[in-house]
Amino acid sequence: LTDVEIHFLQIKFTAIGVYLDPEIVGHLKQWEGKPGNVLATDDDFFEAVSSAPVEKFFRIVVIKEIKGSQYGGLLESAVRDRLAAEDQYEEEEEEALEKVVEFFQSKYCKSKSVITFHFPATSNTAEIAFSTEGKEDSKMVVENGNVAKMIKKWYLGGTSGVSPTTITSLANTLSEKLSK
Numbered sequence: 001l002t003d004v005e006i007h008f009l010q011i012k013f014t015a016i017g018v019y020l021d022p023e024i025v026g027h028l029k030q031w032e033g034k035p036g037n038v039l040a041t042d043d044d045f046f047e048a049v050s051s052a053p054v055e056k057f058f059r060i061v062v063i064k065e066i067k068g069s070q071y072g073g074l075l076e077s078a079v080r081d082r083l084a085a086e087d088q089y090e091e092e093e094e095e096a097l098e099k100v101v102e103f104f105q106s107k108y109c110k111s112k113s114v115i116t117f118h119f120p121a122t123s124n125t126a127e128i129a130f131s132t133e134g135k136e137d138s139k140m141v142v143e144n145g146n147v148a149k150m151i152k153k154w155y156l157g158g159t160s161g162v163s164p165t166t167i168t169s170l171a172n173t174l175s176e177k178l179s180k
Helices: 022-027 043-051 068-085 091-105 145-156 164-178
Strands: 002-006 009-020 056-062 114-119 126-131 138-142
Touching: 009 145, 009 164, 022 164, 043 145, 043 164, 056 145, 068 091, 068 145, 091 126, 091 138, 091 145, 114 145, 126 145, 138 145, 145 164
Parallel strands: none
Antiparallel strands: 002 009, 009 056, 056 114, 114 126, 126 138
16 A cells, blocks of 8 residues: 555555566575565565566555556655665666656546556566556556666565555565465
């Protein structure tokens, strides 16, 4: 879930589903046997999840309407900050991020709208799709690998991820899979 705090009132705007290729378990063997609560606070674990060469798919369902420009602004700010922290925010990244913001600018994310992020296993790009009732689906591809990586880390960032509940849920699920 992503949320925004307004005058100490926290409002949930989205529900987040993270879908990973089952092969991911093979890339996480060193965390075998660790409980979910330990994995949830292990940023190295989430770095391994994020960088594992397997297909990843995020499905974000809007539960409280929000302007696309607001969502795009949140995404832009988080990604830019992450890029800047790793000294990777150059002109190419700025241009790629501007395209993402433009993509969301004209969207109105009403309840039950769906935003998807697809990260192919064999490429460092991200495909973003937006779907809402009564409108044709729209898509864009983020070609800049640094921007795509930081979008992924916004959702899979461990203790710095956008949604602590998503991180906890994912940690518990992967802990279970690693125990089999």
